[in-house]
Amino acid sequence: MSQPFAIIAEYDTPADIMAAAEKVHAAGYKKWDVHTPFPVHGMDDAMGLKNAQVGWFTFFGGLTGLTAGMLMIYFMNKVDYDIVVGGKPLFSGFYAFPVAYEMTILLGAFGSLGGMFILNRLPRHHNPLLANDRFAAVTDDKFFVVIECDDPAYDEAATRALLEGTDPQHIEMVEDAQ
Amino acid sequence: MSDAAGQSAQAVETHTPKELVRQPLVLNNRPLGWITEQVCSIVEGKMPKWWNVAFVVSFLTMLMCFGYIGYLITTGVGVWGLNHPVAWGWAIVNFVFWIGIGHAGTLISAILFLLRQKWRCSINRTAEAMTIFAVICAGIFPGIHVGRIWLAWWLFPIPNAHGIWPQFRSPLLWDVFAVSTYFTVSLLFWYMGLIPDLATIRDRLRIAGKKLNSGLDWMINRFKQFAYGFFAMGWTGSNRHWRNYEKAYLLLAGLSTPLVLSVHSIVSFDFAVSQVPGWHTTIFPPYFVAGAVFSGFGMVLTLMIPMRALFKLEEIITIRHLELMCKVIIATGSIVGYAYGMEFFIAWYGGNPYELYAFKNRAFGPYWWAYWTMISCNVISPQLFWFQWCRTSPWFIFIVSIFVNIGMWFERFVIVVTSLHRDYLPSSWGYYSPTRVDILTFVGTFGLFMTLFLLFIRYLPTIAISEAKGVTPQADPHHKLGGAKPSQPEAEGAH
Known part of the structure; x- marks a missing residue:
């Protein structure tokens, strides 16, 4: 049974994703993440993350x-x-x-x-994101915001509207094939 | 009068210094995807002809090395030129030479990271690989020079039926721990840096594999996906992961820095803790560390100059990178030159006639040729880098880097052999010469080194892709190339 796993939004530049991350953080999501080809400086603050342990x-x-x-x-x-x-x-x-x-x-x-x-809970070899074709560019030159469907604040229409408001290149639902 | 005043005012104006422009680390403002493509295409494509030729030559040379080691083990250390009083011949010279080579890799990956030298990002991967392979070559020699190699496990604290333990008061045992720790930590650091790049290759293979349905190409693609994917550990570039990753990277750099300084210090203790004139000096640890970094940068340049030309990486490993490495060579080469001078001064100033004799004998005794080879290669040749032309002409740097490699090998030869060959009992004084086995075993380790290095070029990204991207303006969210809107006040001036 495949079920929805997360909604992903794709961006072209670090500045775009930084702005998007600030908005998603402000909207109060918990199970969400930003995926980038390299560590973007200032992203920890934009996401509201504390010092690593x-x-x-x-x-x-x-x-x-x-x-x-x-x-x-x-x-x-x-x-x-x-x-x-x-x-x-x-x-x-x-x-x-x-x-x-x-x-x-x-x-x-x-x-x-x-x-x-x-x-980091690694290694994690099964990850629905790794089966997504567009997401493969995350290790090349694209930037993604991922909001998981398990998030308590997740609502299909509202979350999509929030992401659309951040001016992404593309929005897609990722399904968990298992 | 007024004319002259106007002219001078104009002259002042034209001499106002221009604002210094920061040179980019990746030339021509290439997009991020270009860096991925440029580096990954080396791994994914077919290797050029020269690679095949170089690999066959290196592989055969490596086999020769193993052959001579087999001959040594089955016959005995008599096949080497060792005898009283020189019981530490080429084996220890080669050991110190190779372990020194490694130090540049750790300096680039750890110390330059802590010093926020962003230019390290395009050379650190190759330099770290060089470290690991050099330490492998180094590790062979102490193992085989023990004579009865089947007892080499006595070096390690392994519980055994004899009821004996290693004797930790000996610096030779410290060396066992220093070198094995150095190898392990370098490998961990290198592997951690590789994780995001292995993920890049994994993802590219998956997309490329979609076009294949069956057949051999499909099987190879699946196997590669599995192999790269396995070691990429499921990396997704998550920022929650990057946060821990960057912290761990910083901590590993912080641990590697005291490590690299300690390793060659401990190697120098092998000599300095003994009582032999010419070895028993307090200057050894810093002098060895500087020499190690010097020799390592020599080897990095020797490897990197052909590599950047052959794989068209000139826009990522730029002339500026080479120039900066040349500056490190001047600095460390000058420290080494200072140490040579200081050793002589202290030998005279210390008032110990045996010490003074050992040093006079170094420069003017039977091994004068080795001493002066060392001085010309290590002290004189790097000074050419004071001239900008010398620092910016790759072929010239390549030649000097070869001199540095030769000079640093001779330094260890001078330290080991000239100090030992006239020891306490004049009746046992002698002249040490290597045998064919000594020479060809050492030549063979270059085969091992190059075999590993060529395999590294073939199968792993030679440039740290994610790090090289991270230092471009395109990666900076506050730079206009990183997508910052021009209305933002810091858009232009940031970084």
């Missing part, structure tokens, strides 16, 4: 790396295999630092990329 994933990734690195070296060179080399202490934060530092960066980087995927 990826930094927490990076921070806890890095903290895990630092702790794991220090504990690993402490365990290996002080506890489990305590052999004096060159008269140096069995454990010291100084000699353990380079490795722990690299592990901080390693897990921090995994945290950043993983955090981006988690917050």
Whole structure:
């Protein structure tokens, strides 16, 4: 059973979509989005989005790396295999630092990329938008506003009228084929 | 009198400086779709003849490399020219050379990003790819120079039946972690940058595939759609996604910056933490990092100048991009030259006769030829870039970039070999020469590097499409090319 998924409006320039995004945001929609070939500066404000939370994933990734690195070296060179080399202490934060530092960066980087995927709910290989032919130009040079039919404020006629008022090149309903 | 005054007034007027015009990063105000087309057509089209020839040559050279590594493993390190006192020969020279090459990629992708250098956007993809392939080449050498390669896993903290663990007081072990982290983080950063561009190729393949119904072309198209689509992770260019994406990109750049500085510092600790005269110096970490960036930019130019000409990318990788890279070469080349001078000064000023001897021996001993090759390539040749003509003639830059590559290889040779060949016991002093196996293994790594690089050109977008679009005026909602209405006050002057 195919059912309506979203209404999409296509624009040619970043300025047009920015103006449209401001209007859709002002109309109080929640489940809507702007799709662009590159990040348009100022769009987060136009859509009323807050600061991204990826930094927490990076921070806890890095903290895990630092702790794991220090504990690993402490365990290996002080506890489990305590052999004096060159008269140096069995454990010291100084000699353990380079490795722990690299592990901080390693897990921090995994945290950043993983955090981006988690917050974006990606990978998402089934997406009705990806089956739409006009929408394929979103990764080339077109700009789209997408308002999902699940949105509480969605009303077929009113939403279409709102989008028509933003001077788009094209308006289309996208259906979910499943 | 009045005539003269009028003339001088006129002269003043004509000398009023004109308002500086910002040079565009993509020439000729090309529309956004043109950038997509120009970059994707390389991936989608048939490769030109030269690519096939280059690939076959590189592939055979790579096989030679693997062949010689097989010979080394089955026979023993005696096939190399190593002996007492030079136990670190070409293997370590090549390792430091390749890992240094990588640093330019990270500098371009991370440090220039943090410094808001928008010109990085058309060169970062290729430079990052170069980093990854260079680190792969680098990683081979420490692995194979251990002698009994089947024990190389001792380098890693793997629980084992012997009940032993690696010894973390050694900088050689720090290096294992630094290099593997460097490789992994570079790969993550590179992959994240690729996601939107892979989505571009996926969408273009889907539209192109509509015209195909069956047959081989259809199957290839379906397979490619699956492959590019799989790695594009369902990217739709959503602004809610871009928001997290840009934040993650910034954080990765912020993590890669201290990483790239630490990696070559730790590589330099392999030398500096030892007691060998000529190695045991505090200047090593910054000197190595500058040298690494210097050599890396040399390699970026070596690769990019032919690439932009062969694929007609001159409007995206412009002369201005080349010129800016040449300026980085002057800066880092001068830092390297300063470090060479400072090493000599401290050897004299420090009052340690052994240290002074090591340095005199570098410049005037049996390896004088290597030292002076290094000085001419690294210190003298980049200074030509003070002249604008030299910075803006691609063929000339290409020649200098080759000199930089050669010079930086010799730098590592000078550091490794001249410091070791006359060590503590004069009775064991010797003269190190490489064997055929040493030389051809190193030549073979260029085959590996070029094979990977050619495959990259063939299958992945060589220019970060979404980023290159993002720095054009067409992408700026406040610019008239970005669709801003002329009535808006900031329409003209913004950015």
